[in-house]
Amino acid sequence: MTAPTPPWSRPVRRGLVLAICCLSVAVTGIDITIVNVALPSIGRSLHASVSGLQWTIGAYTLVIACLLVLSGSLADRYGRKRIFQLGLCVFSASSLLCGVAPGVGWLIAFRGLQAVGGSMLNPVAMSIIVSVFTEPKERARAVGVWGSVIGVTAAAGPILGGVLVSALGWRSVFWVNVPVGIVAIALTQRFVPESRAERVRAYDPPGQALVVVLFASIIVATIEGPNRGWDSLAIVGLYLLAVAALVGLLVVESRQPEPLIDPRFFRSPPFAGANLIALAISASLGDSCSSTRSTFRMSEARVRCPLG
16 A cells, blocks of 8 residues: 655645745845845944944854854754744844844844844755755755745845835834744744654764854954954954864864764865855855945044035
């Protein structure tokens, strides 16, 4: 007797799962760029310094970079659907908190919390897609659609941000995530199947700690460098710490039986090339953010010297 076909294996159901994953990661893709447009308004409203605005972006980047791999590991261990829904809940709730933040310090803290939720979306959505689309050709097509959605939403962020800031104010760029998150949570509960890895990888606390030190030291030095001076003892020390963390990460991970980040992956040209492309895209987004901050500096200068 033939075993019954799982509901999620039907083409329509698989398409719904893909749409839910795309919807969920779209909010994180938009959030990367939409906040850049709101920075001048945030600065004027909360009387934030340029450094404070940089941390509004940097806190999100730092936390999400540090937790991406760990979140994927947790999903493999405790259930992808469960972690995905948890990420949606944290991201939506923290977006609401960002929209009511009374000061820039609170906004930075809530952005960090928002990144905790965001780190549970992209890698886990990819795992869900791979587990649902088992046929290689369909899987490749689904991953391609998912990847293109991230690119399109990141590009649409500045446009949507400009419309929202002009019409409703800067707080709306965070509030827009809340209804999308609620819809995604409900759809995930109804249509996304639960799945886990067949063999759960062991935790790698030393690797995770070194990743946090590496990223944190680079981001802190980059943001605080213009204020403290690039040749100051603190900034030089942070860059030296980053180099030491990178060397330590390569040494530790090469000796771990199940490393958090396996250095051998970078010997693969497709893998290394994809990461270089991602780095180039991130650098271009960073340049866009820098342009926005430069605009804010010019706005500050005009306020201080109206005739200049």
